[in-house]
Amino acid sequence: MAAVAAEAMLGNERLTEFLEHGIWRAIGAEASASWGVDKAETAIGPCCFRATVRDLAPFGLFVLNKGRNADxxxxxxxxxxxxxxxxxxxxxxIPWDNPSFNPGCPLDYRYFWWLFPGRSDFTAIGRSGQFIHIYPDADTVIVQISDWGAWTNGDRLQCETLKVHDALVKAVR
Structure with a gap:
């Protein structure tokens, strides 16, 4: 739904085209990104976005800077x-009976970002251990690429990973 709404706001431009021409070029991305689409060629909002680590970091900084590029x-x-x-x-x-609810580290969800209740940091979480974790108060972005295989232990690994991110930010402060 959010991708359809975003495309309606963009007028005649596809969300995937806006990503490539409006954002990806503006942040100086080195490689192309891809975003899975449905039969109507609409971006699959919360899924299937692929980019290199070298480009995810500038994207994280773009988000940290609330939509401003490096210039x-x-x-x-x-x-x-x-x-x-x-x-x-x-x-x-996230309701406790929702499959996305993680009792070890409950998060809220809004517009493709996972939010930490009572905190300012937020994260994008990809399949099998990919993260863009934004810490606005610490002016920090953490990008992590992992391969957890199946999500068998994903909830536990997700919680451990988020705690490690917190420890890293605390250690550099």
Whole structure:
């Protein structure tokens, strides 16, 4: 639904095209990114985005800087990041009976970002251990690429990973 809504706001441009021409070039990405699409060629919102580690880091900085690229040019309005990366109500909470609920480290979810209740940091979580973890208060971005194989122990590994990210940020402060 969010991808369809985003495309409606973009007018005649596909979300995948906006990513490539509007964001990817603006952040100086070195390689092409790809995003899975459905039969109607609409981006599959919360899934199937692929990019290199070298490009995920500048993307993380772009998000940290609320839509400004390295040259300081505003590509996406900063207000969008205020809406997308901060919890606004209990509607963002993942219900305990939802398969995405992780009792070891409960997170909220809003516009493709996983939010930590009561904290300012947020993360994108990919399949099998990929993360872009943004810590606005520490001016820090952590990009992690892993291969956990099947998600058999994913909930436990996810919690451990997030705790390691927190420890890294704490150690460099």
């Amino acid at each position: 300081g040019r505003q590509i996406i309005p900063s207000a969008w990041f205020e809406i997308a990366t901060k919890g606004h109500s209990s509607i963002d909470a």
